Amino acid sequence: MPHPPDCVRANVALAPYTTMGLGGPARWFARCTSVGELRECLAFAQREGLPVQVFSGGSNIIFSDEGFDGLALNVALRGLREEESRDDAILSVGSGEPWDDVVLRAAGRGWGGIECLSGIPGSTGGTPVQNVGAYGQDVGETLTSVRALDRRTLVEREFSRDECAFGYRESRFKGPDADRFIITEVRFRLTRNSEPEIRYPELARELGEGAGDARRLTPGDVRTAVLALRRRKSMVVDPSDENSRSVGSFFTNPVVTKTFLEERLKAFPVPVFPAPGGVKLSAAWLVEHSGFPRGFRKGGAGISEHHALAIVNRGGTTADVLALAGEIEEQVYGKFGVRLQREPVVVRYNPR
Numbered sequence: 001m002p003h004p005p006d007c008v009r010a011n012v013a014l015a016p017y018t019t020m021g022l023g024g025p026a027r028w029f030a031r032c033t034s035v036g037e038l039r040e041c042l043a044f045a046q047r048e049g050l051p052v053q054v055f056s057g058g059s060n061i062i063f064s065d066e067g068f069d070g071l072a073l074n075v076a077l078r079g080l081r082e083e084e085s086r087d088d089a090i091l092s093v094g095s096g097e098p099w100d101d102v103v104l105r106a107a108g109r110g111w112g113g114i115e116c117l118s119g120i121p122g123s124t125g126g127t128p129v130q131n132v133g134a135y136g137q138d139v140g141e142t143l144t145s146v147r148a149l150d151r152r153t154l155v156e157r158e159f160s161r162d163e164c165a166f167g168y169r170e171s172r173f174k175g176p177d178a179d180r181f182i183i184t185e186v187r188f189r190l191t192r193n194s195e196p197e198i199r200y201p202e203l204a205r206e207l208g209e210g211a212g213d214a215r216r217l218t219p220g221d222v223r224t225a226v227l228a229l230r231r232r233k234s235m236v237v238d239p240s241d242e243n244s245r246s247v248g249s250f251f252t253n254p255v256v257t258k259t260f261l262e263e264r265l266k267a268f269p270v271p272v273f274p275a276p277g278g279v280k281l282s283a284a285w286l287v288e289h290s291g292f293p294r295g296f297r298k299g300g301a302g303i304s305e306h307h308a309l310a311i312v313n314r315g316g317t318t319a320d321v322l323a324l325a326g327e328i329e330e331q332v333y334g335k336f337g338v339r340l341q342r343e344p345v346v347v348r349y350n351p352r
């Protein structure tokens, strides 16, 4: 008979811990508030030969309808330290701190560098995993280091920004070291005295409309504008907005070579953006032009009425969501020859 640590419970429904609101029960579940608890839980899983699934805010993960036949570890480490120097502010944040609380605090103090990432749900520890980004900014720009617990050795170590290997919605924690480390703390260097740089035309327009004077822009102004834009797209989690029952964008923007663009996509006016190694295509455009308009519904899943890349739970199941995602991928590939990549992690019932 297994003897789990005190923080471990049996048979816990996963759906309430996710923004999609989907997923059956975890055979074992623990909400860990310290590194000590994480170690105890990992040792328990090692003893019992259980697979472990780490998650935190549940905003970029999809659990199966059957649940998870192992230990689901919910990271809830709190704490935030601030150090100010003349030009910079260093924030050291426990990985379970809600990300948007951190942005709110930084913007409130006038510290710049993460204001465009306002309104993104989930935890601070979740942000380095896919190098969270929006409106021309990503965490890889201001993050200076990450502390993480090695799941095999149970030893904590530190990664510098360069060691995190950030790319577009990529990092070592999603790539080569997926499922190896549990992030426990993230450190950021923010600016104290510089005016926010606006790189995204849509955001510049929103700020332009709101600004009646020529005063200096603050991180707080940018946060207000970003939140207004995101709310209109249902990209802020709001229990009263059905269109926000999603994982945000389900697909990343595919990067293709210029040759592929010229040879295969010449006939299509797909919006493109510069990207290392080629061009980035608008995944939203590809989806909408493959027979899946905003508001499309199939079974218990659908596409948000306000965002072409958000697959929404319309009272259905994980199977409904994945079936719709599969159908979109097939149609986009059939029409444009482009393979869409999924952004969220999809967890199988039994990953062994």
Ligand SMILES: Cc1cc2nc3c(=O)[nH]c(=O)nc-3n(C[C@H](O)[C@H](O)[C@H](O)COP(=O)(O)OP(=O)(O)OC[C@H]3O[C@@H](n4cnc5c(N)ncnc54)[C@H](O)[C@@H]3O)c2cc1C
Pocket: 019, 053, 054, 055, 056, 057, 058, 059, 060, 061, 075, 095, 120, 121, 122, 123, 124, 125, 126, 127, 129, 130, 131, 132, 133, 134, 173, 181, 182, 183, 184, 234, 235, 236, 237, 244, 246, 247, 248, 249, 345
């Ligand atoms: C409405 C909505 C809008 C969104 N908008 C954006 C956006 O604009 N830009 C963007 O980039 N993303 C966006 N997202 C996706 C998501 O919010 C982010 O990816 C977020 O950082 C995920 O954090 P989380 O704590 O919820 O991670 P979870 O969903 O809990 O987990 C996601 C992955 O991260 C891993 N993980 C989580 N915590 C840890 C940890 N402490 N240590 C190691 N691994 C960990 C998990 O194992 C899993 O692989 C959006 C999601 C929603 C629902």
